[in-house]
Amino acid sequence: MTAEPSELSPFDHRMAVFGADDEFVAAALPFLAEGLGAPGEPPPVAIAAPEKLDLLRDALGSDAKEIAFIEHTDWYTGSAANAVAQGAGYLAGNAGPGGRIHLLMEPVWDGRAGRSARETAEWIRYEALANLLFAPMATTALCAYDTRTAGECVVAAARRAHPGSGVYEDPVRLAAELDAVPLALPAPDAEQLREPYADAVRAEAMDRGLSRVDAELFAESVVAATATLGQVTSARLWGEAPSCVCELRTTARVADPLAGFVPPPAAELEPEQGLWFARQVCAYVDIRDDDHGATVRLQYG
Structure with a gap:
């Protein structure tokens, strides 16, 4: 165990667990009221399934006009890295000074985020790394x-x-711990690629x-x-559309668990921010360090 992030940063990362509609409303209403009463903050935001947003509108009555409502399928549109980008972009454009805003957030568990053990692991990674990525924000x-x-x-994780x-x-x-799970072996038909990799990946993927x-x-x-x-x-590629995989072997370890997750400060990416771009494009980017360097797998689709 380590010190709780709340002791180290302004980011307040909470969790509500419920199994019925009335329990959801009972957890959400005080949170939204807290946001409405917070000085210097814009209106709180509720990001949830459409039926849950309807429950909140009914429960809030006339106060509903003070809340921003976003369907969770409009917010969670892809990978965990996409969720980081969505959150960072929303805070930059809508939050108060220092990122001050209240966000009620429900993932899409009957869609991409909960579709498989693999998806669930990536989501838990996002939830964990959010404590570091948004640590400077008063969100x-x-x-x-x-x-x-x-x-x-999933809840236990x-x-x-x-x-x-x-x-x-x-x-x-x-x-x-998530990265301690070994990567699956490459497919038997994996094709070894030669430089230039742009041409090789494009041709093989097609x-x-x-x-x-x-x-x-x-x-x-x-x-x-x-x-x-x-x-x-070395680089090799396997799989069939839409799930093509390219594996890169490097001589240097990546080491940083936040590699490719930190939002860039400007729209024009620097070379060292290439993993950010890759995580935004690909469904998965898996990194495994070892004594001789790193294996990096990018899966499209």
Whole structure:
């Protein structure tokens, strides 16, 4: 255990667990009222399933006009890294000084975020790293977990990423635990690629069924990653559209658990921010360090 982030930063990362509609409303209303009463803050935001937003509107009555409502499928549109980008962009454009705003946030557990054990692990990584990524922000977030869709195992894992839960784990330690799961072996038909990697990835991905546009974007993400990673000693590609995988082998360890998750300060990316671009484009970016360098896998789709 380490010190709770609330003791170290202004970011207030909370969690509400419920299994019925009335329990959701009972957790959400005081939180939204807290946001409405916070001096110097813009209106609080409720990001949830449409039916839950309707419950809140009915319960709030005339106060509903003071709340911003966003359907969670409009907020959580892809990978965990996409959620980081969405949150950072919203705070930059809508929060008060220092990121002051109250956000009620319900993931899409019957969609991408809860579709498989792999997706769930990536979501828990996001929840853990949020404690570091948003540490400088005076944002108050309440993550809503509905056991009817998220399930008890997911909730138990998420508690470890939320301060005040009683089982909170250091985010770096939790991310390392997720990365301790070995990567699956490459497919038997993995194709060894030669430089220039942009041309090789584009051609091989198209041969495996990606459209020219998707293959171009995938190739661009691979090249961006190589610019961040330094010396790449080998690259290979396998899989069929839409889930093509490119594996890069590097001589240097990545080490940083936040690699590719930190929002860039400007729209024009620097070479060292290539992993950010790759994480925005790809469904998954897996990094495994070892004694000889790192293995980095990028999966498109």
